[in-house]
Amino acid sequence: MIEASPKRGRKRSERRWWRHAVAVAALCATGMAEAQTSRTIRVAGEEWPPFLARSLPDDGLTGSQLRAVLDRLGYTASIDYYPWRRAMELGMHDPRYAGFMPVLRTPEREKFCHFSTTLGRTSYVLAYLRERPVRARSLADLRDTRIGTVSGYSYSADFDTMAATRALDVEEAVNDETNLRKLLFRRFPVIVIDSQVLRFLLAKDAFTQADRERIATSDGLFAERTMHLCFRRTTVGQVQQQAFDNAAREVDLNRLEKEYWRRIGVGG
Known part of the structure; x- marks a missing residue:
């Protein structure tokens, strides 16, 4: 077996570090001074327990998954709650927010969202x-x-x-x-x-x-669908989504989902 040289190993490590640094910088570039200083990513959402709710641990299942992924990037989440249409409006257009969640993927929403990886499912x-x-x-x-x-x-x-x-x-x-x-x-x-x-x-x-x-x-009239975080459809939003999804690959979201349902006493 031919072992990789220390020099090549250092280069791979440097590339991984650089990708991580770029991802974190992109997540910070939301236009919010508070996010840049406190390393907090702000998103809009609607009370939709058990998926998203202030009264639940980690703001619900989707909130817990969001926090787990951001934690891999050294960030925390701040979720502001609004009626659904208001949450969508702020998440799409207000530069204080990285986006909104949880949202189902549709062709119409593709026009204004960079969708994250799956954060829960709805039936x-x-x-x-x-x-x-x-x-x-x-x-x-x-x-x-x-x-x-x-x-x-x-x-x-x-x-x-x-x-x-x-x-x-x-x-x-x-x-x-x-x-x-x-x-x-x-x-x-x-x-x-x-x-x-x-x-x-x-x-x-x-x-x-x-x-x-x-x-x-x-049941039987509706297929199970996946839920996502909608990042704003901007250049920064796209990089944020890519950084988020890269970090999500290091988190076992399916296991986290099953554990969360047990945690709050709801069958998943």
Whole structure:
């Protein structure tokens, strides 16, 4: 076996150090004085437990994954919470922010995002009342059914298109908890919601055991999708995304996800 010379080893080490230095410099170049001095990366997001929430350890599953990756680069995360549309607006256009999360990847969002590696997964289901069951083998079966959704959310390419063209009758709310309460009050017969979000919300003290027993779900209409951090679509944003993804390769995000679900008592 031919061993690499010490000189070649030093060059490889120097190249790795240089790539890391460039990555850290790029992450710092957000235009925020506070980020440059405190080594903090600022992102916008919406309360969406258990994926992102101030009340959860490390700001939820996605927040914990964000922190684990940034820690590899010697940075910490600062997450500011807003309603979803406001979070998107700030994350896309405000230079104080590196981006926003968690976001699902769509062709439309490709225009203003450099997407990070996967930070969790979402699986949408239909939720309805047991006393008023909703049967649907396809989205077309929902054409005459009023559906509760959240403003600004993407559910699937087909669903989003049908909702935008009014082929589906949707009523938008500010968040999933509002929709769940409307469903219990029979404001509409069905809502679309992530299965883990539904489970987490129903476990809260704000909902009774009777409420939980009234809710039923149906899956199969929506494929599992990945969630990401949307870095601003700028030159700096692209370098930030590349640095982030390089660091993410050194973190076992799948193991971290499984451990986080166990940590908060939610099945993953």
